[in-house]
Amino acid sequence: MKVLVTDPIADAGLDVLRDAGHEVETGYELEGEDLLEAVSDAGGLIVRSGTEVTEEVLEAAEELAIVGRAGIGVDNIDIDAATDEGVIVANAPEGNVRAAAEHTVAMTFATARSIPQAHIRLKDGEWAKSDYLGAELNGKTLGVVGLGRVGQEVAKKLDSLGMDIVAFDPYISEDRADRLGAELVEFEPCLERADFLTIHTPLTPETEGMIGEEELDLLEGGHLVNVGRGGIVQEDALAAKVEDGTLAGAALDVFAEEPLAEDSPLLEQDDVIVTPHLGASTEAAQENVATSTAEQVVAALAGEPVANALNAPSIDESAFPRVEPYIEIAETAGKVAAQLLDGRIESVEITYEGDIAEEDVEFVTASALKGVFEPLEWQVNAVNAPQIADDRGVDVTESKTRQAADFQSLISVQVGNGDEEVAVDGTLFAGDDPRIVRVDGYRVDAIPHGKMVVTRNTDEPGVIGLIGSVMGKHDVNIAGMFNARETIGGEALTVYNVDSQVPDEAKAELNEDERIIGVDYITLNGQ
Numbered sequence: 123m124k125v126l127v128t129d130p131i132a133d134a135g136l137d138v139l140r141d142a143g144h145e146v147e148t149g150y151e152l153e154g155e156d157l158l159e160a161v162s163d164a165g166g167l168i169v170r171s172g173t174e175v176t177e178e179v180l181e182a183a184e185e186l187a188i189v190g191r192a193g194i195g196v197d198n199i200d201i202d203a204a205t206d207e208g209v210i211v212a213n214a215p216e217g218n219v220r221a222a223a224e225h226t227v228a229m230t231f232a233t234a235r236s237i238p239q240a241h242i243r244l245k246d247g248e249w250a251k252s253d254y255l256g257a258e259l260n261g262k263t264l265g266v267v268g269l270g271r272v273g274q275e276v277a278k279k280l281d282s283l284g285m286d287i288v289a290f291d292p293y294i295s296e297d298r299a300d301r302l303g304a305e306l307v308e309f310e311p312c313l314e315r316a317d318f319l320t321i322h323t324p325l326t327p328e329t330e331g332m333i334g335e336e337e338l339d340l341l342e343g344g345h346l347v348n349v350g351r352g353g354i355v356q357e358d359a360l361a362a363k364v365e366d367g368t369l370a371g372a373a374l375d376v377f378a379e380e381p382l383a384e385d386s387p388l389l390e391q392d393d394v395i396v397t398p399h400l401g402a403s404t405e406a407a408q409e410n411v412a413t414s415t416a417e418q419v420v421a422a423l424a425g426e427p428v429a430n431a432l433n434a435p436s437i438d439e440s441a442f443p444r445v446e447p448y449i450e451i452a453e454t455a456g457k458v459a460a461q462l463l464d465g466r467i468e469s470v471e472i473t474y475e476g477d478i479a480e481e482d483v484e485f486v487t488a489s490a491l492k493g494v495f496e497p498l499e500w501q502v503n504a505v506n507a508p509q510i511a512d513d514r515g516v517d518v519t520e521s522k523t524r525q526a527a528d529f530q531s532l533i534s535v536q537v538g539n540g541d542e543e544v545a546v547d548g549t550l551f552a553g554d555d556p557r558i559v560r561v562d563g564y565r566v567d568a569i570p571h572g573k574m575v576v577t578r579n580t581d582e583p584g585v586i587g588l589i590g591s592v593m594g595k596h597d598v599n600i601a602g603m604f605n606a607r608e609t610i611g612g613e614a615l616t617v618y619n620v621d622s623q624v625p626d627e628a629k630a631e632l633n634e635d636e637r638i639i640g641v642d643y644i645t646l647n648g649q
């Protein structure tokens with residue numbers, strides 16, 4: 123079949139396609155109508171970041187089976203439209219891990235020893251030896267924000283150089299961190315203890331701008347290194363903290379807007395080292411990415427499983443109609459359970475009861491994991507969620523029982539952190555009406571939609587009125603509520619559907635009342 127390649131990739135990738143018997147057509151300047159015409163008879167499309175794979179492009183590609191992204195980010199691909207058109211979208215997340223990790227280590231050394239600054243001055247004729255007193259890495263503490271693939275590789279490399287590793291990652295197990303030689307800590311202690319802080323978390327609504335003025339103050343006297351994603355560090359605040367001496371230095375390879383603007387305050391600071399997004403720019407990384415992407419295209423065109431598919435369900439077509447209604451409720455139960463758990467997730471258990479236990483539920487389990495991990499990785503989906511769990515050392519178990527006491531079918535998602543567990547149960551009413559029917563053992567009848575608040579309190583008169591008053595005071599409209607209790611006068615749990623985000627001030631005001639045991643704001647749409 124014809125495979126269209128619209129952005130340059132290494133020749134090794136093109137050779138994989140040709141060796142498999144496919145016709146390779148390159149069109150690195152294609153756009154507009156020319157792109158639509160070229161893709162119209164293509165079975166595979168390989169892009170990097172330069173080609174926008176829009177709904178229009180996908181609709182024009184009547185023969186297309188797969189879009190392969192030679193890299194990690196898929197912002198330029200309309201995945202929803204691809205799914206609607208039955209087109210697999212796959213990326214190459216592993217190809218540049220080593221390159222990004224090595225660049226992180228290089229940038230750490232560069233800021234520790236002021237290598238670029240000394241180089242420039244010597245090239246300008248200055249022998250400025252006495253102006254640079256560097257820091258050795260041995261014996262220093264490395265703080266790692268995000269122990270994903272690259273973060274783990276960085277931790278291993280710098281641990282071998284004698285650094286003490288502390289890490290913040292709420293989705294990795296203690297056991298996995300121990301094997302990496304890292305001590306898991308909360309976010310603020312990670313910054314406070316770090317002499318060098320390196321960032322490897324995805325850019326999501328939750329992580330955007332997460333390191334600002336207050337966070338940088340916690341890193342006082344340290345160095346910040348970011349070869350991960352731009353937009354996580356507030357660049358104006360970073361420049362100011364380097365200028366006033368709060369930070370000893372910084373080294374960045376990624377920025378909120380790229381190319382970096384000429385008037386960026388980062389460029390005004392000698393102790394801020396910058397490189398133009400070189401993390402994956404090695405010959406080996408480019409070859410790995412190209413061959414990995416090409417191999418996935420070959421697999422898709424042969425009707426075989428695609429290793430890094432981002433949107434392809436793995437289930438028999440005949441069984442899919444019976445399972446499909448449970449996919450959303452499983453994902454929702456996972457989202458709610460994960461947000462209710464206090465602490466990092468070390469285990470996930472999905473239980474199926476009743477009729478659903480008779481089905482192939484592999485895809486439903488993956489959807490539940492997607493709900494659990496979605497706040498961590500914006501690219502997580504039902505295909506790659508199991509791999510994310512494995513990468514992070516999360517113990518996943520699945521169990522089935524044909525017996526269901528109260529419902530025709532029931533799905534329970536339980537998450538644990540080693541000390542406590544939280545379970546959320548969901549089912550379908552009338553075949554297609556999703557409901558949360560149990561939260562942490564309390565029987566409820568909650569509509570899983572939008573924004574929710576879960577409160578735990580003593581079962582006393584006036585408590586629900588207090589909650590309603592505080593919500594109203596902070597302009598939070600309650601759309602619905604579902605109350606349950608253990609015994610009269612015992613503990614009670616209430617689920618509220620609300621129309622807007624609950625401010626921290628409202629939660630703090632509620633928690634001041636001795637009758638309130640806990641208040642959790644749950645979002646099912648990321649806001």
